[in-house]
Amino acid sequence: xxxxxxxxxxxxxxxxxxxxxxxxxxxxxxxxxxxxxxxxxxxxxxxxxxxxxxxxxxxxxxxxxxxxxxxxxxxxxxxxxx
Numbered sequence: 001x002x003x004x005x006x007x008x009x010x011x012x013x014x015x016x017x018x019x020x021x022x023x024x025x026x027x028x029x030x031x032x033x034x035x036x037x038x039x040x041x042x043x044x045x046x047x048x049x050x051x052x053x054x055x056x057x058x059x060x061x062x063x064x065x066x067x068x069x070x071x072x073x074x075x076x077x078x079x080x081x082x
Contacts, residue, residue, distance in 0.1 A: 019045045026053060027062065036067050 021043050033039045036054070040047040054064050 019043065019049065021045065023057070027057070027064065030054060030064050030067075033067075035070070 026039075026043065029039050029042055030050075033042065036050050037047055039045075040050045043050070045053075054067075058064055
């Protein structure tokens with residue numbers, strides 16, 4: 001599997017919480033999902049942790065697909081609020 005040694009190195013830097021999701025499962029779920037929220041739901045992990053793990057894996061050289069970004073609050077410009 002691509003990036004296996006990089007994933008092992010990244011997992012060694014993991015924080016305090018362990019969600020018992022093996023790297024292979026996380027990567028496969030990420031690659032098949034349409035959003036980070038979907039990954040979080042399927043793996044029963046907080047969305048922030050999903051984003052952090054994806055970032056850690058990318059930093060270690062694992063090629064993960066880009067997910068669409070969604071705003072949590074509607075964007076408004078100053079011009080539209082006048």
